[in-house]
Amino acid sequence: MRPTDTENYKYFLKVIDCQYACPAHTPVPEYIRLIAGRDYTGAYMINWQSNVFPGILGRICDRPCEPACRRSRVKDQPVAICRLKRVAADFCQDILPLLPQVPEQKNGRRIALIGAGPASLTVARDLAVLGYEIDLFDAQAKAGGFMRSQVPSFRLPEEVLDTEVNYILRMGISTHFNQYIDDFEEIRQKNYDAVFIGTGAPRGRDLPDLPGRTEGDASIFIGIEWLAGVVFGHVQQAGPKVLVLGGGNTAMDCCRTARRLGGSDVKVVVRSPQADMKASKWEIEDAISEDIPIIDNHVPLEFVIEKGKLVGMRFEKVSARYDATGKRTLVPTGEEPVFMECDQVLLAIGQENAFPWIKQDSGLQFTERGLPVLDRLTLQTSIPNVFVGGDAAFGPANVITAVEHGHQAAISIDLFCRGRDLHDRPAPRVFLADQKLGFHDWIYDSHVSNDKRQPVPHVAKAKTLKDRLVEVELGFTITTGKREAERCFNCDVQTVFEAPLCIECDACVDICPTSCITFTENGEEAELRQRLNVPAKNLQQALYVSAELPTGRVMVKDENVCLHCGLCAERCPTAAWKMLKFVCQAAVAGDK
Numbered sequence: 183m184r185p186t187d188t189e190n191y192k193y194f195l196k197v198i199d200c201q202y203a204c205p206a207h208t209p210v211p212e213y214i215r216l217i218a219g220r221d222y223t224g225a226y227m228i229n230w231q232s233n234v235f236p237g238i239l240g241r242i243c244d245r246p247c248e249p250a251c252r253r254s255r256v257k258d259q260p261v262a263i264c265r266l267k268r269v270a271a272d273f274c275q276d277i278l279p280l281l282p283q284v285p286e287q288k289n290g291r292r293i294a295l296i297g298a299g300p301a302s303l304t305v306a307r308d309l310a311v312l313g314y315e316i317d318l319f320d321a322q323a324k325a326g327g328f329m330r331s332q333v334p335s336f337r338l339p340e341e342v343l344d345t346e347v348n349y350i351l352r353m354g355i356s357t358h359f360n361q362y363i364d365d366f367e368e369i370r371q372k373n374y375d376a377v378f379i380g381t382g383a384p385r386g387r388d389l390p391d392l393p394g395r396t397e398g399d400a401s402i403f404i405g406i407e408w409l410a411g412v413v414f415g416h417v418q419q420a421g422p423k424v425l426v427l428g429g430g431n432t433a434m435d436c437c438r439t440a441r442r443l444g445g446s447d448v449k450v451v452v453r454s455p456q457a458d459m460k461a462s463k464w465e466i467e468d469a470i471s472e473d474i475p476i477i478d479n480h481v482p483l484e485f486v487i488e489k490g491k492l493v494g495m496r497f498e499k500v501s502a503r504y505d506a507t508g509k510r511t512l513v514p515t516g517e518e519p520v521f522m523e524c525d526q527v528l529l530a531i532g533q534e535n536a537f538p539w540i541k542q543d544s545g546l547q548f549t550e551r552g553l554p555v556l557d558r559l560t561l562q563t564s565i566p567n568v569f570v571g572g573d574a575a576f577g578p579a580n581v582i583t584a585v586e587h588g589h590q591a592a593i594s595i596d597l598f599c600r601g602r603d604l605h606d607r608p609a610p611r612v613f614l615a616d617q618k619l620g621f622h623d624w625i626y627d628s629h630v631s632n633d634k635r636q637p638v639p640h641v642a643k644a645k646t647l648k649d650r651l652v653e654v655e656l657g658f659t660i661t662t663g664k665r666e667a668e669r670c671f672n673c674d675v676q677t678v679f680e681a682p683l684c685i686e687c688d689a690c691v692d693i694c695p696t697s698c699i700t701f702t703e704n705g706e707e708a709e710l711r712q713r714l715n716v717p718a719k720n721l722q723q724a725l726y727v728s729a730e731l732p733t734g735r736v737m738v739k740d741e742n743v744c745l746h747c748g749l750c751a752e753r754c755p756t757a758a759w760k761m762l763k764f765v766c767q768a769a770v771a772g773d774k
Contacts, residue, residue, distance in 0.1 A: 183704060183705070183706070183707050183710060183725065183727045183736075184727070185681075185727055185728060185729045185736075186724070186725075186726050186727050186728075188678065191610065191612040191764075191766060193724065194614075194676050194764040194766075195207070195612075195764070195766050196723070196724065197673060197676060197723075197724075197741050197764075198210070198211065198673045198674045198764065198766075199247075199250040199251060199252050199673060199723075200247040200248075200250055200251050200261075200263055200673070201247075201673075201674070201766065202250065203246045203247050203249070203250035204232075204233070204246060204247045204582065205246065205582050205583045205585070205586035206232045206233045206234075206582055206585050206586045206589065206768065207232060207610070207766065207768040208228070208229060208232040208233050208247075209228055209232070209674065209765070209766065209767070210247055210263055210670075211670055211671075211672050211673055211674040211675075212228055212674060212765070213225040213228040213229055213266075213267075213270060214261070214263070214266055214667045214670045215626060215627075215667070215670070215672065216228070216270075217266055217269055217270060217663055217664070217667040218627065218664055218667035218668050218670075220660070220664065222269065222270050222272075222273040222274040222275075223274040223275045223277060223280070225269075225270035225274070226270040226271055226274035226277060227277060227280055229267055229270060229271075230277070230349075231767070231770075232767075232768055233267075233582060233585055234300070234303070234304050234307060234346075234350075234585050234588075235300065235329075235346045235581065235585070236267050236268075236270055236271045236346070237268065237271030237272075237342045237345065237346050238329060238338060238342060238343060238346055238581065239264070239267055239581060239582060240264060240265065240266075240267035240268025240269070240270070240271050240272075240657075241264075241268055241337060241338050241342070241655070242329070242333055242337055242338050242581065243264050243267070243580070243581060243582055244431075244462060244580040244581075244582065245263065245264045245462070246582070247263045247264075248260040248261070248262075248263050248264065251263065252671060252673060252742070252743070253669060253670075253671060255720070255742065255743065256671075256696060256743050256745065257630075257632075258634060258635070259634070259635040260635070261635070261666065261667075261669050261670050262635055262636065262638070262658075262666050265638055265655075265657065265658055265666070266658070266663060266666060266667055268657050268658070269657065269658050269660075269663035269666075269667075271342075272657055272658075273660060273663075277349075278349075281349060281353075282311045283311075284310050284311055284313075284353045284354045285311075285312075285313045287313065288313045288314070288315050289312065289313035289314060291313075291314050291315065291375045291376075291599045292314070292315045292317065292373075292374050292375055293305075293309060293314050293315065293316050293317070293374060293375060293376050293377070293378065293595060294317050294319065294369050294372070294374040294376075294377045294378070295316060295317065295318045295319065295377075295378045295380060296319050296363055296369065296377065296378070296379050296380065296381055297319070297320060297327060297379065297380040297381035297382060297572075297574070298318050298319075298320035298322070298324075298325035298326065298327055298357075298359075298380075299326065299327020299328060299329065299380050299381075299382050299572055299573075299584060300327060300329060300380075300572065300581050300584040300585050300588065301378075301380035301571040301572030301574075301584040301585070301587045301588040301591070302318060302327070302378060302380035302571075302572070302588065303325060303326075303347065303350050303588070304584070304585050304587075304588025304589055304592065305378050305380070305571070305588045305591050305592045305595070306318060306350055306351075306353070306355050307350045307353065307588075308588070308589060308592035308593075308770050308771040308772075309592050309595060309596065309771055310350075310353040310354055310355060311353070311772075312596060312771060312772045314595075314596075314599075315356070316354070316355045316356060317356045317358060317374070318351075318355050318356065318357050318358065319358045319361050319363055319369075320357075320358070320359055320361070321360065321361065321362040321363075322359060322360070323359050323360055324344070324347070324359065325347045325350075325351060325357065325359070326343050326347050327380070327382055327572075328382050328406075328573075329343060329581065330343060330413065331406075331409070331410040331413055331414070332406050332409045332410060332413075332432065332435065333435065334409070334412070334413075334435050334438065334439050334650060335413075335650060335651045335653070336438070336439075336442065336646060336650055336651070336652060336653055336654050337435070337653070337654065337655075339651075339653050362539075363539050364539050365539060365541070366539055366540040366541065366544055366546070367541070367544065370544075374567075375567065375598075375599050376567045376568070376569065376595045376598055376599060377567060377568045377569070378568075378569045378570070378571065378591055378595065379554075379568065379569070379570045379571075379574055380570070380571055380572045380574055380584070380587075380588070381537075381572075381574045382572060382573040382574055383533040383534060383535050383536075383573040383574065383577060383578045384406075384533075384535075384536050385533065385534050385535070385536040386404035386405055386406040386407060386432075386529065386530070386531075386532070386533055387404075387529070387531045387532040387533065387534060388404060388529060389427075389482065389529060389531070392482060392483075392484055392485060393483075393484040393485065394484050394485030394486060394487045394492070395485055397485070397487040397490065397492075398485040398487050398491075398492035398527070400492075401421070401491075401492040401525060401526050401527065402485065402492065402526075402527045402529065403526070403527070403528050403529065404529050405426070405428065405432050405433065405435075405436045405528045405529055405530030405531075406432060406530075406533060408436065408528055409432070409435055409436060409439060412439055412443065412650070417443070418443070419443045419444045420439075420440040420441075420443040420444050420445040420448075420526060421444075421445065421524070421525040421526035422444065422445060422446050422447060422525065423445070423446075423447045423448075423523055423524045423525050423526070424437070424440045424445040424447070424448045424449070424524060424525075424526045424527070424528060425449055425450075425451055425495060425522060425524040425526070425527045425528070426440065426448065426449070426450045426451070426527075426528045426530055427450075427451055427452075427482060427527065427528070427529050427530060427531055428450075428452065428529065428530030428531045428532070429450070429452035429453075429454060429456075429458075429459035429460055429461055429478075430459070430460040430461050430530060430532070431460070431461045431462060431465050432530040432533070433450055433452075433461065433528075433530035434450075434461050434462075434465040434466065434468070434469045435465075435530075436528045436530050437449075437450050437469055437474045437528075438468065438469055438472055438474070439650060440526075440528065441472055441473075441474060441647055442646075442647055442648070442649070442650040443650065445526075448474050449474065449475050449476075449477055449522065449524075450469065450474060450475070450476045450477065451477045451480050451482070451495075451497065451522070452476065452477070452478050452479075452480070453478075453479070453480065453481050453482075453500070453512060454478060454479070454502060454510070454512070455478050455479060455502050456476055456478045458502070458510065459476075459478075468654070471643070472643060472647065477522075479499060479500050479501060479502065479512075480497035480498070480499060480500070480520060481497060481498045481500055481512065482495060482496075482497055483495075483496045483497055483498050483519055484496050485527065486521065491525075492524070492525060492526070492527065493523065493524075493525070494521055494522055494523040494524050495521070495522050495524060495527065496519045496520065496521050496522075497519060497520045497522065498514055498519055498520075499514070499515045499517045499519075499520060500512040500513055500514050500515060501513055501515055532578070533573070533577075533578045534552065534577070535552055535553055535573070535574055535577065536552075537552070537554075544565075545564060545565050546563055546564055546565055546568065547563070547564040551577075553575070553576060553577065554570045554574070554575065556570055556575055556576075557604075558576075559590070559604075559605065559607070560590070560594040560604040560605065561575060561587060561590055561591045561594055562594060562598075562604060566598070567598060569591045569594055569595060570591075571584065571587030571588055571590070571591045572584035572587050572588070575587060589768065589770055589771075592770065592771035593607060593608065593769065593770065593771045593773075595771070596771040596772060607769065608769040608770075608773035608774060609769060609773075610766050610767055610768050610769050611765075611766070611767040611769070611773070612764070612765060612766045612767075613764075613765050614676070614678070614762040614763065614764055614765075615762060615763045615765065616760065616761075616762055616763075617675055617748075617761040617762065617763055625763075626672055626675055626763070627668070627672075628672065628675075628746070628747050628748040628761075629668075629747075630671065630695075630745050630747055631665075631668045631669045633665055633666075633668065633669055635666070635669070636658065636662045636663075636665055636666040638655050638656065638657065638658060639655075639656045640654055640655055640656060641653070641654055641655075641656060671745055671746050671747075672746050673746055674763055674764050674765070675746050675748070675761050675762070675763050675764075676746070676761070676762050676763070676764045677726075677739065677744060677746065677748075677750060677751065677759060677760075677761060678759070678760045678761075678762050679726065679728050679737055679739070679758060679759055679760075680757075680758050680759075680760070681728045681729040681730075681731055681737070681758070683756045683757060683758035684728075684731055684737065684756065684758040685755070685756055685758075686701060686731055686732070686733055686735070687755065688701060689753045689754060689755065690749075690750035690753055690754055690759060691715070692753075693749045693750065693752075693753045694749065694750060695745060695747065695749065696716070696743045696744065696745060697715045697716045698715075698716065698739055698740040698741075698742075698743045698744045699715070699737065699738075699739050699750060700714040700715045700737075700738045700739075700740075701731070701735050701736070701737055701738075702714070702735055702736065702738060703734070703735055703736075704727070704730070704735075704736045707725065710725070710738065711725065714738060714740060716740065716743070718740040718742060720742040723740075723741045723742035724741055725738055725739070725740060725741065726738065726739040726740075726741055746761075748761045
C-alpha cells in the first residue's frame with residue numbers, strides 16, 4: 183500500500199466518524215469537550231454555526247452521527263450525541279450578543295425563499311449576513327415548516343422552536359406569512375436575483391384504490407394533515423379505536439398523538455417486519471413504552487364499512503423473504519385475512535412532493551417521480567436562478583439534511599449572484615493543532631471513560647398521556663450531561679506518525695489497548711488487513727500506512743478501533759507519534 187496522504191483533509195475527517203456522518207459536518211467532539219468543561223454557550227455556538235437549530239435537533243434529529251460513533255464498535259453503546267446537543271441548548275446563556283451582525287448597507291441583491299422550513303431558514307441565515315435582502319414566503323402563520331406543523335409538542339415544545347427560528351428572523355428577514363404561492367410566475371415576475379424553493383414534501387400518500395376508501399372517507403385521514411390539524415387546533419380528539427398504517431417516524435408521531443387525544447386502543451400496523459421499519463429505533467421504543475402495539479407483516483386489503491360507517495380493516499398476513507442482495511419480498515402466508523376493529527384510520531405510509539403551483543410551461547423541468555431536475559451538488563434547477571433544497575429536492579429526509587441543503591444552496595446562490603462558477607465550491611477551513619501540554623500531559627482529557635450510556639429521565643406516562651403539550655423527555659442534568667460527554671473518545675484528536683523519527687522499538691505496539699498498531703511488511707490492502715496484530719475487517723474505515731522504515735517494514739494502524747487515547751505518543755521515546763487536533767469547519771456562503 184502507498185503511504186497515507188494525511189495532507190488530504192478528507193482522510194482525517196473520515197476518521198471523525200460522527201462529524202463525517204453528519205450531513206452538516208458538525209464538529210461533534212469539539213462541542214462535546216466544551217460540554218464536559220461546562221462551557222455550554224461555546225458548545226451551543228459551535229452547533230449553531232453548522233446545524234443552525236441545536237435545541238430543535240437536540241430533540242428531533244434522526245441522529246446519523248450516533249450509529250457511526252466508534253464507541254459502539256469498541257466499547258458499548260454510542261455517545262448520546264443528540265441529547266448532548268440539547269444539553270448545550272438547555273444550559274447556555276443568552277447568545278444574542280454572539281450572533282453575527284447583519285450589515286445595514288445591503289449588497290443590492292434580492293432573494294425569495296418559498297417555504298419557511300429548515301432549508302429556507304438556513305439559506306436566510308447564511309445570506310443575510312452577506313447583505314442580501316431576503317423575502318420569506320409561507321402559507322403558515324409562523325416559520326418552521328414541518329417542524330411546526332408535523333412534529334408534536336411532546337417531542338418539540340413550541341417555545342424551543344420559536345426561540346431558534348426567531349434567531350434567524352430577527353436578522354432582517356422580510357416575512358410574508360399566511361401567503362400561499364399559487365403561481366410560481368408571480369414570484370418570478372418580481373425580478374428576484376435568485377429564488378429558493380424549500381416547500382418540503384407536503385402530500386401524504388393515500389390508498390385510493392383500497393375497497394371502502396371512499397365510503398369511509400370521514401374516518402380516514404392522511405397522517406401529516408391530521409398532525410397539522412392537531413397543531414393548529416382543528417383536531418381536538420381521536421377516536422377510541424385507532425389504526426395507524428405505516429412504519430416511519432410520522433406513524434410514530436400519529437399513534438402517540440392519538441393516545442393523547444383520547445385513543446384508548448391505538449395500534450400501528452406495518453407491512454414489513456418490525457426490524458425493517460423506517461422509524462428511528464428510539465421512536466419505536468417510545469411508542470411501545472406508551473402501550474401502543476406494533477403489528478408487523480400485515481398488508482391492508484380493505485376498509486370495512488357497515489351501514490355507511492367505518493368499523494375496521496382487513497389485512498393479509500405475509501412473511502418477508504430476502505434474496506442474496508438483501509432485496510425483500512413479502513409473501514402471503516395463506517392464512518385467513520385478519521380483521522381489526524377501529525373507528526378511525528391514520529395513513530402514514532409515506533410522503534411525496536407536490537408542485538401544483540408550478541405550471542408545466544414554467545421552464546422548470548421535473549423527473550418522472552415529480553421531483554425537480556437538479557444538479558445534486560449545486561441544487562440548481564433547469565432555470566439558472568432557481569434552486570431547490572430540503573424534502574422538496576429529493577424527497578422526504580430529515581431536518582439535518584435540509585439544513586445542509588440550505589448551506590449548499592446559499593453557497594450556490596452567492597456564487598451565482600457574483601457571476602462565479604457554481605461548481606468552484608469554497609473548501610472547508612482545516613488545520614491541525616498540537617495537543618501537547620507537558621511530557622505526559624495533553625491539552626484535552628484523554629482518559630477513556632468506562633461509564634455506560636446515561637439514561638434520559640422521562641415525565642411520568644400518566645401525566646404525558648393526558649396533555650399533548652407536555653414534553654416527554656426531560657433531558658440530561660448538568661451532572662449526567664458531563665458524565666455522558668466524558669464518554670467521547672475525542673476522535674478529532676488524531677494520531678500522527680512521523681516515520682523518520684521512528685526507531686521501531688515497538689513501545690507503541692506494547693501499550694496500545696486495542697492492538698491497533700502493527701509493524702509489518704507492506705503488501706496489498708486485502709492481505710495486509712488480514713495479517714495485522716488484530717485483523718482489520720471494517721473496510722469502511724481506512725488503514726493508516728507509514729512510509730517505509732529503515733528495516734523495510736511499515737507502520738500500519740487500524741483507524742477503526744483506535745481510541746485516540748494518546749498512550750502511543752506518551753510512550754514513544756522519539757516523539758514519532760503526535761496527538762494533533764484536526765479542525766474542519768464546513769464552508770458557508772461567502773467563504774473564499
